[in-house]
Amino acid sequence: MIMKKLELTDGGRRVLVVAVDKGEDAVTAIHDTAAQYDIRGARITAVGGFHSAEVGYFDRQARDYVHIPVAEQVEVLSLLGDIADNQGQPALHVHAVLGRRDGSTVGGHLLRGEVWPTLEVIITEVAAELTKQVDPETGLALLSGAARQ
């Protein structure tokens, strides 16, 4: 599923470089990589392209994501976010800015992105574990206040 993966250590923290293959879903690929390598506290950045995608906008009243379909080939101008732990599973929080043929942009919380021709993802560990907890007001899993200072 995933073309290239390097695992490197740096002061105990790992760096993974993943080239997601044509036709793969970016969200699934990043999630599966995090699960396989037990990554629970990381920064993610990526650039590349999507053949089609779906991004979300969190509706404050509905407490749910409005789905925004992007049914065209787009450049992935920015894919940025983090990986934490939510009850033993990797929890991805990834946002994307996508660029159309005329340079105009569309973006949101990344729900789905069919990669074409590549997505070059860099995952850098920043902590052994960042913990998420459900926020009662929104129903979203947010970085928890366990370490509040």
Place this chain on the structure above:
Amino acid sequence: MIMKKLELTDGGRRVLVVAVDKGEDAVTAIHDTAAQYDIRGARITAVGGFHSAEVGYFDRQARDYVHIPVAEQVEVLSLLGDIADNQGQPALHVHAVLGRRDGSTVGGHLLRGEVWPTLEVIITEVAAELTKQVDPETGLALLSGAARQ
């Protein structure tokens, strides 16, 4: 003010993960964190949401920022920048791309961002100190040429 903060060392460089709480201003929260931990040379990335925000565009003639108000709930698609030192104080240079309900985007130099429901910020030190100096042409504090090569 700030929900979660982790301080980790990696070859002498620190990584801070900050979950900015609802209602807090993102710029103030990042500045105060940098001041508290004496961060003077770092990369910043973040994703999350703002209830309202204000971004700037630097007008070359006026040598000042045009203020662009964003009076709606937006996704923080990308918050990217650096922290340096300007006469003993942390100097933030942070730009943001914000996403509206329809996926359209607006962005600029981040002047103010009222967080809702969260802003997950990762600050990674890249140097003990990056130094800013005032550029006479613009009046802006820019990374200085002291180490020009």
Place this chain on the structure above:
Amino acid sequence: MIMKKLELTDGGRRVLVVAVDKGEDAVTAIHDTAAQYDIRGARITAVGGFHSAEVGYFDRQARDYVHIPVAEQVEVLSLLGDIADNQGQPALHVHAVLGRRDGSTVGGHLLRGEVWPTLEVIITEVAAELTKQVDPETGLALLSGAARQ
């Protein structure tokens, strides 16, 4: 050509901070820095401003970039990407989101960006070398499957 450059080590990996000077081309400056320091596996982020720029959109049928000129002063809201090796030369894969006076955005694969008043670039090594190979379908040099797992 380049205003400031710091070279720091961290577990064997290097971090370079480059303030690109007014009037310089961002792509050339980053490429030349990578060549000078023999950087072949890195993450790049930057913020700043361009006096004018040109970005690209990869046309799937034509197998080439559509050129999108940006003939105005813009904020560099996000410059994100990676550096790999392509037959002994540094291969940049850098995308940019640019912000206009009204906060609207335009973006694409960065082809050219005339810096004004600054571009603050952070280059962090993530591997000794990431390798690119030409993809027959597109003609693009993509991260290679040599380390496929």
